[in-house]
Amino acid sequence: MSPKRPAPPSHPSPSPGILSGRTLHILDAKLDAPTIAHLHTLASKAxxxxxxxxxDADVLVTAISMRRRLERHLDWSSAMRKAVVRPDWLEQSVERATALPCAPFAALRSLRDATAAHCPFAPSHLPAPDLPPYLRPPSPPPAFTASALTPFEKLSCxxxxxxxxPTQDLVEYLDVIRRSRELEGQDKSALSYARAIGVIKSYPKRVSKETRKEVEKLPQLGKKLLAIIDEWLETGKVAEIETIRTSERFHSLAALASIYGIGPATARRLYGLGVRTLEELEVYYDVQDGGPEDLVRIQDDDDDGKKGKAAWKGNEADEEDAWIKVALALRRDFAHKxxxxxxxxxxxxxxAELADVQPGCASMIVGGYRRGKPESGDIDIVFTHPDARKVPGLAKKLVKALHAKHLVTHILHSVGPRTHDPLRTTPFDALEKALTVFAPPAPSSVRRRVDLIFALPDVYWTAVVGWTGGTLFERDLRAHAKLKCVALRMKFDSSGxxxxxxSTPIYPRSEKEVFDVxxxxxxPPEWRNADA
Known part of the structure; x- marks a missing residue:
């Protein structure tokens, strides 16, 4: 089916010449006549x-997403020497009045690296001349050999x-028990299973009858865990896990806790009130079928940093309930990976939007994406600016700019700039952040969760490390800093x-230096996957 014609940009006419001197070829295949005309108009404006x-083109614009079909128009060796992008690269470049980086818009996944290498435009998020070296990722990255680390270390960090x-099937099996314990409020037991999972994730061989003796020597595996492993080795399954999988209570608690803002304790409370399904949860919270259109936006922080009140359909509501209602109404969108x-x-x-609000920022995608996950449930981005005076309040400014262009529709939670607590008297970091609902431009209509985190430049790499690792890895980082750094006796969190x-602060100037300190x-990030 031919794609719909993109809506004309609502922004003022772009500055002339954003693609001046560059050659462009628009491949007509899979595009209807109005779309082709629209893209030609955009190319002319640029x-x-x-x-x-x-x-002959520097950039090839195409709606084709399969190699076999592209090769009907261009041989593969030539395609590997081009920036091959989707039509939305041209649309967004003209809309933003700047030539955007090509890689995020690569038409074919297999051409992404080639598109990045041959894109004639520098990535918009790297204003390299103005960034001090300590805010740039090292190239090449630090040397690393996985076999140099032993799985017999107690902490996942x-x-x-x-x-x-190699034994991912066992890991996912054990995670059923961990999740069940977590949902039932049995936190110590849940942590024990999480630690066992982390150890098995680091074991470079498959757990089998042949490796059973060596597995027994791994840390974090007590008698009960080893008995479960033995049962799994003998039968291919575990009776307790099969019981959990058929439990109506487990599935109900898991469904309720899948909604943002509902933790295990709230899920158990709702279950005790008779709520069993997400449809019943919608009735309980009076969420109508209308979905997002019925939601009143949650306001961001006031200037004094206090959390703004949340409103639901015109009525004052408890802030936590408002987050739940937003997430519940958008649950089908959030379920899309x-x-x-x-x-x-x-x-x-x-x-690109941030560059308008405050030029010269450094930023990095963190979370599961940075650990190499092929799919993500949400997006976490850490930002900073070389001038520390320009960071406080920047989250609010960016969110307002995104909201004005209908790119952010809700703020699930926001925290204004705060002073770092070197004594860690609270369990929270001091980073400025906004946890938002992002509405991508057409053709996508699926809303996404995007967390925007702002750090002062001195703690940028600490924030990157703190927001990259999985739950267990970050927990063990804090435990190591508290208990294991005998000579230094550190305190660590994402904000410092x-x-x-x-209480003397220490400011690492690179990600590796965080580990050195x-x-x-x-x-490396792709080896910090201690969770299932």
Whole structure:
């Protein structure tokens, strides 16, 4: 089916010449006549020179997403020497009045690296001349050999945990018990299973009868865990897990806790009130079938940093309930996973908008995306600026700019700038953040959760480390800093590192330096997957 014609941009006419001197070829295949005309108009506005042959173009614009079909128009070796992008690259570049980076808009996944390498435009999120070296990711990255780390270390921040391990099926099996314990409020037991999962994730061999003796020597595996492993080795399943999987209570609690803002304790309370399904939860919270259109936006912080009140359909409501209502109404959108291309495309748009609000920022996508996950449930982005005076209040400014363009529709939670607490008297970091609902431009109509985190430049890499690792990895980082750094005695969270004795802050100037300061071996992001 031919794609719908994109709506004309609502912004003022762009500055002339954003593609001046560049050659462009628009491949007509899979595009209808109105869309082709629209793209030609955009190319003309951008002062690009349209060429009749794809071989002569700097950038090839196409709606084709399969190699076999592209090769009908351009041989593959030529395609590998081009920036091959989707039509929305041209649309968004003209709308933003700047040539956006090509990689997030690569038409084919297999051409993404080639598109990035041959894109004639520098990525908009790297104003390199103005960024001090310590805010730039190192190139090449620090050397790392996974086999140099042993799985016999007790803490996951000292082990190499891949995204998928040789015994991933056992890991996912054990995670059913961990999740059940968590939902029932049995936190110590849940943590024990999480630690066992982290150890198995780092074990470089498949758990089998042949490796059973060695597995027994791994840390965090007590008699009960080893008995479960033995049962799994003998029968291929575990009776307790099969019971959990058929439990109506487990499935109800898991469904309720899948909604943003509903933790295990709230899920148990709702279950006790007779709520069993998400449809019943909608009735309980009076969420109508109308979905997002019925939601009143949650206001961001006031200037004094206090949380704004949340309103639901015109009535004052408890703020936590308002988050739940927003998330519940948008649950079908949130259930859609984001591909890496989706993440990169949204990131490119947000960074382009931030450049208007405050030029010269550094930023990085963190979370599961940075650990190598092929799909993500949400997007986490850490920002900073070389001038520390320009960071406080920047989250609010960016959200307002995104909201004005209908790119952010709700704020689920926001925290204004606060002073770092070197004594960690509270369990929360001091980073400025806005947890938002992002509405991507057409053709996508699926709303996404995007968390925007702002750090002062001195703690940028601490924030990157703190928002990259999985739950267990970050927990073990804090435990190591507290208990294991005997000589230094550190305190660590996403907003800073300080010495315990005198609360003196320490400011690492790179991600690896965070590990060096904490006396830890360097572990790249894709090896920090200690969770199932």
């Amino acid at each position: 002062r690009a020179r349209l060429v009749p042959s794809p071989a 000292k082990r190499a945990c891949p995204l998928v391990c 984001l591909s890496r291309e989706d993440v990169e495309r949204i990131y490119a748009r947000i960074v 590192i300080s010495r315990r004795g005198d 904490l006396d830890l071996p360097w572990i």
